[in-house]
Amino acid sequence: MSPRMHEPIAPNEEIIRDTHRPVLRLVVRNHPGVMSHVCGLFARRAFNVEAILCLPIEDGQRSVILLLVDEDERLDQMIRQLEKLEDVLEITREEDGHEAFEVMARYLAS
Amino acid sequence: MKATGAQIITKLLERHGIAMIPGIPGGANLPLYDALRASSIRHILARHEQGGGFIAQGIARSTGRTAACLATSGPGATNLLTAIADAKLDSIPIVAITGQVPRAMIGTDAFQEIDTYGLTIPITKHNYLVRSAAELLEVIPDAFRIAASGRPGPVVVDVPKDVQNEIVEFDKWPDPCPVTTPPPPDRETLLAAARLVASARKPVILIGAGAVATEAGEMIIKLADKIEAPVASTLLGLGAIPSTHPRMLGMMGMHGAPCTNIIINEADLVIALGMRFDDRATGKADSFCPNAAIIHVDLDRSELGKIKQPVVALQADLQDFLRELLSLIDKQDRPGWRERVENLRSEFPLAMPDIDDPCQPYGCIVQTANLLDEAPIVVTDVGQHQMWVAQAFPFSFPRQFLTSGGLGTMGFGLPAAIGAALANPQKTVVCFSGDGSLQMNIQEMATAAELGVNVKVILMNNAHLGLVRQQQELFYGARFHASRFEHQPDFITIARGFGWNAYNLEDSLSPLDTLARALHEPGPVLVNVPIPQTVNVLPMVPPGAPNIQMIGGNYHVTQNA
Numbered sequence: 001m002s003p004r005m006h007e008p009i010a011p012n013e014e015i016i017r018d019t020h021r022p023v024l025r026l027v028v029r030n031h032p033g034v035m036s037h038v039c040g041l042f043a044r045r046a047f048n049v050e051a052i053l054c055l056p057i058e059d060g061q062r063s064v065i066l067l068l069v070d071e072d073e074r075l076d077q078m079i080r081q082l083e084k085l086e087d088v089l090e091i092t093r094e095e096d097g098h099e100a101f102e103v104m105a106r107y108l109a110s
Numbered sequence: 111m112k113a114t115g116a117q118i119i120t121k122l123l124e125r126h127g128i129a130m131i132p133g134i135p136g137g138a139n140l141p142l143y144d145a146l147r148a149s150s151i152r153h154i155l156a157r158h159e160q161g162g163g164f165i166a167q168g169i170a171r172s173t174g175r176t177a178a179c180l181a182t183s184g185p186g187a188t189n190l191l192t193a194i195a196d197a198k199l200d201s202i203p204i205v206a207i208t209g210q211v212p213r214a215m216i217g218t219d220a221f222q223e224i225d226t227y228g229l230t231i232p233i234t235k236h237n238y239l240v241r242s243a244a245e246l247l248e249v250i251p252d253a254f255r256i257a258a259s260g261r262p263g264p265v266v267v268d269v270p271k272d273v274q275n276e277i278v279e280f281d282k283w284p285d286p287c288p289v290t291t292p293p294p295p296d297r298e299t300l301l302a303a304a305r306l307v308a309s310a311r312k313p314v315i316l317i318g319a320g321a322v323a324t325e326a327g328e329m330i331i332k333l334a335d336k337i338e339a340p341v342a343s344t345l346l347g348l349g350a351i352p353s354t355h356p357r358m359l360g361m362m363g364m365h366g367a368p369c370t371n372i373i374i375n376e377a378d379l380v381i382a383l384g385m386r387f388d389d390r391a392t393g394k395a396d397s398f399c400p401n402a403a404i405i406h407v408d409l410d411r412s413e414l415g416k417i418k419q420p421v422v423a424l425q426a427d428l429q430d431f432l433r434e435l436l437s438l439i440d441k442q443d444r445p446g447w448r449e450r451v452e453n454l455r456s457e458f459p460l461a462m463p464d465i466d467d468p469c470q471p472y473g474c475i476v477q478t479a480n481l482l483d484e485a486p487i488v489v490t491d492v493g494q495h496q497m498w499v500a501q502a503f504p505f506s507f508p509r510q511f512l513t514s515g516g517l518g519t520m521g522f523g524l525p526a527a528i529g530a531a532l533a534n535p536q537k538t539v540v541c542f543s544g545d546g547s548l549q550m551n552i553q554e555m556a557t558a559a560e561l562g563v564n565v566k567v568i569l570m571n572n573a574h575l576g577l578v579r580q581q582q583e584l585f586y587g588a589r590f591h592a593s594r595f596e597h598q599p600d601f602i603t604i605a606r607g608f609g610w611n612a613y614n615l616e617d618s619l620s621p622l623d624t625l626a627r628a629l630h631e632p633g634p635v636l637v638n639v640p641i642p643q644t645v646n647v648l649p650m651v652p653p654g655a656p657n658i659q660m661i662g663g664n665y666h667v668t669q670n671a
Contacts, residue, residue: 033227033239040231080412086236086256 011105015050016098020071023097026082027090030056030063034087038065041081047072051101062089066100111281115243116145116274119207122250124150126286128178130532132156132165136182137222139209141274143180154532154561157553159186161525163193164551166204168529171512172487174323176203176257177529183209184222187268188229192519194264195233199516200346201319203262205253212272213241226268235263243276247284255287261410262323292409295426295434303405303422304438310379310403312447313339316362318391319346319515320384320408320428322508327351329432330383336436338444339381340451342370344391346515347384349505360460363391364651365497367460371657373451377402384408384428387417388516389653397656407431461648462502468621471498471570474639478540478568479504481626486538486566487512487530491523491547494576497647499542521550524567528554531563538564538629545571545595552604558634559609566629567605567636572643573598580646584661585653605636612636 015021028034035054042049051068069075082088113121119142123131132154135143146153156162159181166179181190187208197204211220227239236256238249246269253265307313315334321327321343327350334341334357341351342362351358359370371393374380380402385391392398395417406413406420407428414423424431464470468477475498488503489512490496496513505511512530514522527541548569558565579593605612611631616638618624628637648662 033231033237036228036231044232077412077416084235084410084412 008110009108011108013105016068016101016105019098021050022069022071022075023094023100024067024069024079024082025092025094025097026065026067026088027057028063028065029087029089030061031087034063035065037085037087038067038082041078041085042069045074045078047074047078051104053100053104066094066097068097068101111283112277112279114141114145114274115240115246115269115276115278116141118243118246118278119250119269119274120145120149120151121283122246123178125283126251126254127175130154130169131178131180132162132529133180134159134162134182134186135180136186136209138183138211138271139180139186139207139269139274141271142207142209142269155557156525157556158551159189160193160521161551161554161557163190163204163206164196164522164525165529165532165554165557166206167193167197167202167522168489168512168526168531169533170197170202170204170529171526172509172530173533174325174509176205176254176262178205178207181206181208182222183211183226184224186222187224187226191229191233192517192521194230194266196514196517196519196522197264198233198235200514201262201323202264203257204264205257206264206266208266208268209274210239210268210270213270214272216270226266230266233264234266237266237268239268240270240273243273243278244280246273247280251284251287255289259290260292261408292425292427292430295424295431299422299424300431300434300438303424303435306379306403306405306422307337307381307435307439308442310337311444312377312450313337313379313381313444314374314377314399314402315339315341316344316374316380316382316385317341317347317350318344318383318385321347321350324384324428325350325508326383326428326432327508329429329436331355331357332436333381333432336439337442338448340373342366342374344385344388344515345500345513348500349508349510352507353503353505359455361500363393363657364653365501365647365649366657367501368458368649368660369454369460371651371660372454372458374399375401375658376450376454380404382406382408382420383431386413392417393651393657393659394655397658460501465502468625469615469639469641471495471641471645472502474568474570474641475499475502475542477622477625478629481629482538482540484538485510486540487527487534489513489523489527489530489539489541491541491543491550492518492520493544493547494572494580494645494647495542495544495547495570497577498570520547523547524551524558524565525554527565527567528558528561528563531565532561535564538566540629541565541567543567543569544576545569545573545598545601546575548601549599555605555608555610555634562633564632565634567634569601569636569638570641571601571638572641572645574643577647579644580650583644583646584650601636601638610634610636612638614638616640
């Protein structure tokens with residue numbers, strides 16, 4: 001492995017591993033601005049997003065976004081608002097999504 | 111085929127049925143204006159981009175069809191924001207096309223550069239920053255599809271100047287995107303709704319903007335008759351069914367008739383059709399229709415359960431829903447409830463004093479309605495006059511009443527009236543305004559004069575920000591501050607200066623005759639109506655209070671929450 005350019009930092013494992021926190025999986029069109037649309041909905045409602053992962057998929061026309069969010073009674077409303085976004089093509093609750101963030105945490109901690 | 115980005119935009123606007131387009135040119139949209147010159151689209155030169163946006167809204171609100179408007183980059187776009195936000199909150203289909211600095215200069219703080227895309231994310235249904243002329247072939251049809259599909263709303267298309275100039279080759283013009291239609295109502299849910307209706311003893315129907323947008327009035331009346339339910343409306347539902355219909359209770363909520371709010375409070379079933387339980391309509395939401403099961407039908411799924419938890423929730427087009435429901439239910443007589451409703455209506459009506467005097471709020475509105483043989487399009491600004499019109503004007507058809515509901519934008523009235531008049535040249539457009547509101551887009555008087563539109567502005571002039579003054583009186587211990595205009599402009603001279611005819615009821619020996627003459631004169635006319643300066647709109651539910659806690663009038667219906 002090549003030497004890391006960064007100093008290790010300690011992610012908050014408690015939040016990341018808290019399986020009560022839902023993980024949302026969004027398939028979106030991949031273009032500048034999609035992230036603003038998605039994050040704007042959460043920010044406006046003061047609904048905290050703890051962690052975000054975004055990767056292009058297939059031919060790069062689409063991306064998948066994983067959001068680790070707080071369990072909140074407004075979550076259904078948030079999902080319905082996300083469904084209305086033109087660039088959000090699919091939303092599902094990801095059952096084993098926490099693993100993805102654990103991988104990211106290991107990377108940052110090393 | 112070869113065309114510039116600007117030519118693609120104008121051609122596609124034509125193909126989407128845009129016959130006129132309000133806007134203002136500037137540095138970053140000049141290529142588009144150059145192309146527009148050669149197109150069949152009539153350009154309406156507004157005097158301020160916000161005015162242009164509201165002219166487009168007047169066209170869209172009065173016709174139900176998507177309208178478009180233009181602005182340049184920077185201040186052109188920021189000036190347009192209020193009109194776009196207004197369209198978002200009231201679900202009005204608008205496509206706004208803004209100029210942007212050339213691609214290479216984006217992000218450099220170039221002259222008149224602003225992040226229009228970023229600014230319009232939260233106030234649009236969708237927005238675009240177009241990155242090539244070829245993209246326009248998809249983006250423009252998509253913009254029109256999105257604006258009109260499902261629950262309508264505004265779409266912004268931001269187009270850099272060099273994209274407008276870029277030449278592309280393509281095979282054929284794209285067809286207009288078909289508007290997507292909602293899925294048919296779910297059978298099981300319909301049956302559940304029918305069962306709930308059959309078991310109800312005291313049903314009430316509540317209608318909102320969706321009832322106007324889908325023109326579902328006739329079927330709503332059929333349902334109301336079939337199940338003996340009275341109908342109440344939100345501000346934006348007015349006009350969906352005639353105000354004079356015996357089952358119509360008029361507007362509900364903060365300034366609704368006392369009987370309307372009391373009847374809703376007593377209901378054991380609320381059938382909410384195309385309304386979203388806005389706080390001005392419901393008062394304190396927890397205390398709203400406390401005894402009722404709710405059937406909520408809306409095109410937008412995210413509205414179902416947002417404020418009030420329905421027993422039956424259905425995402426559907428109202429016409430589809432009503433047609434199906436009517437076929438599932440039998441005629442249901444509810445003589446006890448009918449009698450109770452009638453008693454409450456006669457016991458707690460809306461008090462409308464001085465309806466014969468055109469220099470009093472209700473008189474001004476009712477006499478204006480009486481003096482016109484044919485029902486006009488009625489536009490308002492925002493404030494006391496707006497609530498008086500909502501309470502008192504006898505509406506008779508959908509899209510007759512154009513008013514800024516959700517955003518409550520002062521300055522909406524005059525430009526929206528111009529748009530309505532342009533789209534409906536055979537009709538008279540009456541714009542009730544206040545002296546506060548009129549000053550917020552008064553420059554559009556020049557636009558109206560230039561076009562000679564048939565707009566009659568009835569200026570209910572109390573030299574105050576009346577609704578602010580009223581709240582200070584009622585809820586801030588009558589500690590008045592900044593709600594009175596110390597300097598009062600001479601609106602008659604101003605109107606004449608813009609080239610309007612103007613009449614003043616203040617110095618008229620026969621105000622009613624003067625009003626009649628003004629209403630029947632062709633072209634734009636201002637009527638200054640000096641109304642008493644300290645009259646309140648009553649009743650009034652204090653903001654955040656339950657709807658049955660109403661201040662004012664001859665009655666005091668109060669109850670602790």
